[in-house]
Amino acid sequence: MSRPVARRAKQVPLRTHWIVLTMLLVCLSSMLLLNGYTHHLFGTEPDGAVTSGGPAGAVPRAIAGGGPVIDAQPGEVRSVRPANRTIALTFDDGPDPVWTPKILDVLKAQHVKATFFVVGTEVAAHPALARRIVAEGHQIGMHTFTHANLSTAPGWRRSLELRQSQLVLAGATGLSTPLLRPPYSSEPDALTDADWTAIQKTRQAGYLTVLTTQDSEDWRRPGTAKVIANSTPRGTAGQVLLMHDAGGDRSETVAALTKLIPALKARGYTFATVSDAVGLPQPAHDAGLLERGRGLAAIWAMRVSDGVLSLLTWFLYAAGALSVLRAITTVWAARRHARMRDWSWGEPVTEPVSVIVPAYNESAGIEAAIRSLVASDHPIEVIVVDDGSTDGTADIVEAMGIRGVRVIRQRNAGKPVALNTGLQAAHFDLIVMVDGDTVFEPDAVRMLVQPFADPSVGAVSGNAKVGNRRGLLGRWQHIEYVVGFNLDRRLFDLAECMPTVPGAVGGFRRTALERIGGLSDVTLAEDTDLTMALCRDGWRVVYEERAVAWTEAPASLGALWRQRYRWCYGTLQAMWKHRGAWVQRGQSGKFGRRGLTYLLLFQVLLPLLAPVVDVFAIYGLVFLDPLRVGLVWLGFLALQFAMGRYAFHLDGERAGPLWTLPLQQFVYRQLMYLVVIQSVFTALAGSRLRWQRMERYGSLRAPASTEGFP
CATH class of the missing domain: 3.20.20.370 (Glycoside hydrolase/deacetylase)
Incomplete structure (x- = not known):
């Protein structure tokens, strides 16, 4: 994976954000403590x-x-x-x-x-x-x-x-x-x-x-x-x-x-x-x-505390209703999407594909990624664009000596520029973009390009799965990929408002890319920015769950923070850049009112309310009925488990990792909403986030056969 040029970024002052957040939480806790004391420690007996x-x-x-x-x-x-x-x-x-x-x-x-x-x-x-x-x-x-x-x-x-x-x-x-x-x-x-x-x-x-x-x-x-x-x-x-x-x-x-x-x-x-x-x-x-x-x-102060509690109560009711609505909607959409598995887009797509791999210091996993691509059962060319690597990434690829694999070296200019370089060098009209830490199934490219039989399709999102899923952190990310990302993509597909084709596994029509001017480097989420631009240009973006690729997820909380911080901040940038879609007509307006609204509600506002939910839960345990609070939490957990079980069934995954869901609520969930909070504060402060590159471990291997990734 490449990165933007260092001179385009500046360090974000994190301390001020956390001071503000801490002050807000202290004020909120004080208001709830005052309300709890005055209303729930009241002697009610005559x-x-x-x-x-x-x-x-x-x-x-x-x-x-x-x-x-x-x-x-x-x-x-x-x-x-x-x-x-x-x-x-x-x-x-x-x-x-x-x-x-x-x-x-x-x-x-x-x-x-x-x-x-x-x-x-x-x-x-x-x-x-x-x-x-x-x-x-x-x-x-x-x-x-x-x-x-x-x-x-x-x-x-x-x-x-x-x-x-x-x-x-x-x-x-x-x-x-x-x-x-x-x-x-x-x-x-x-x-x-x-x-x-x-x-x-x-x-x-x-x-x-x-x-x-x-x-x-x-x-x-x-x-x-x-x-x-x-x-x-x-x-x-x-x-x-x-x-x-x-x-x-x-x-x-x-x-x-x-x-x-x-x-x-x-x-x-x-x-x-x-x-x-x-x-x-x-x-x-x-x-x-x-x-x-x-x-x-x-x-x-007592009046304010009463008002705060009333407001929070309404927020919680709204959040609960939205969460249930989201669960019902995504499961319904996933069920309907699953019934379309045998859908034929038209005549099979057999034309060759240009696979572009932007690479910046990917020596740990680049060989496995290239070998998985050349093992594809679909005709392809592989273009590796080395974006100024200092660890010998390009040398490793060249030393492999695989026919049909080209290496283009350039000075570090950022991932979007590397992808545009690869696009200019590509020979074919169908383009697949792959991160340098991703391993493809042998049939992934073939499955990924089949929707292009429909001339209205401009891009296709594949099914990215976590390969290094051992340990709690790996299991939690595996659950998030299967339940969160893939259920949402099925919904976005049906609603024709796909906001992101992941950089790990995405297919594109060259004419669609050229019509919007290629990739832009004005955001840190170039894949989201690109997808939104395609939707606004009238192209249909779909999800092909059978195009499976395995990606290396962060192996530490620090690495996960850096990755998700960049993703979230980049998504906010892309949403702001494409905010005009909310008021436009046609396909662009459909994407804005459906896709951007969904992102705003469920990937921005709800995470921002998450600390309030946690503080209110503690309030309930102290001042209200602990049994009732516990039952509400168990009900929420049961809803998540049901969604997870169905999503795992659709993806053909074993349900074993779902046992970690209760623990996920106490660590992973907090990390994710803190990422959103930090990203929002950074955006509101007008700061430019430095590119957060994930450390590679080379934990993935190319599949040995068409039986699938082990």
Whole structure:
């Protein structure tokens, strides 16, 4: 294989690209982590549904038998009760966009002030409701950030819950409050040692704990009458009444309030906020400017994370749908293409063929390639264009002394120039282009040229197979060639939009090549550029699966990276060069709207989304149902295996290598999408990629007979 002249390239700065990608992935991971914490570590059980248990010996008697508002100041523990005939209405778990406004309307109509213990994530989702609570004179307290059980939460999470709640409240309302109701708490006499420890820790952070003395049990939804009964005091003692304005259907709560408040007022009860009920100074105070700014930033970060997750979810649905559609379409096309195996293009093509082999430092495999060509059962001439090799490639070919094999030496000018040189020296009208590391089956040339019986055919793609398929890397590339490349080529053939005739094995009509001006050197994927030009010129490009050639695939991850990087970048160059086909008419427009769209969707956009899929999969394993995520992954893997099994059947290959598919998802797949990402970044940066030449190992041998390559 030859290469472009070195002076036409410059080194691409790789580091900046990976810094940008890493930053994007870190931002994405942070957004998902924030979303997962705020939405999937949320305590969803109602307060009264979780009863704490355990020893209570460490709880001071004055607290267990005291009032519901507790100051756990070290050395000065105390609690207070509401005044007689005073009821502090408290609402937990809000604000809720449906029920909080209705409860506020009832309180406003009854001229009653209450205390709302809000959840931080709900305040961030509905900041306007939090502002309305404050604006209408109600008191606001904290119910943690995600309704976490502070008695069982580790210290880091307890601190995070309090700090984030306070920040969000400051951002939404401009206020800071020391009032805290721990989720899943109840009356003072129900406190356990774990509860008391948590109360002491929160006091160290500056919070007063507000428990309850009476539970409406509206979370049970027992009926309006039962809620009223549960909320009615049995004597004249003051009460801190627990109700809920969120967490489910609160229609019974709204209905109960409408009747309960007038009834209790008629019995001489008054309603007040918690601080007024127990005689505390107004606890809430204005938050500092910095705290408000940080709170607003936290709110917007949560909103952005929600938006990012929604966008990613739609992207994943679209990617999944496209992947399934691609699988169904390619398998259907392959099945239909297979039924055309006995299709006759016309009278057998027997005219001789000129085989052009561009060679740059191909000493390792050039002899095997030439011997396989001269063993062909079709009349050919072989033209080896040595493109300035420094390893004696031309000397090896000349020393073979095979009749019908010519060597043309030229200074290094690049593969396209070498092919054009060979084209000018060719004697025949049918041209086959072969890479110097490729070994042909004896009937490959004959099979490759048969479609030229149809005068509309300008080029034919052969069936390139991986010869050195031992080891995991070789098997993975073998799978990709059989499943990815060859299934796609069958589809492209039927849709008449073939984007690439591989350099390893391709046939061309000389008149078609001359009409488009030969090969161009403006891209690094000269085979793709050439094929696209032929399609746009109105020529039909087809796939002949029986024309089998064996190519030497990269034997290391580094070599594979360099090869695919050049392929991908060159394909992007060719797509950009031929972008006008999208809006043209006729055969060119057909190629653009079918072929280029397919490449854009499945060889550019989907690989770019692949890191997102992987990050989202980790998100699902951590925050969602791991079993469900695993089943989705197994379903995707089963779909790939089914496609692979059918593709291997069509190509007459043994299915053994398919067992490596699960491992391929964790190494090879990542390498391939990183190649696409790097190529896209390089293209967007406007950098020119240096030619990446693959190291040759000479692992292929010419077939000994027509029985096929071993």
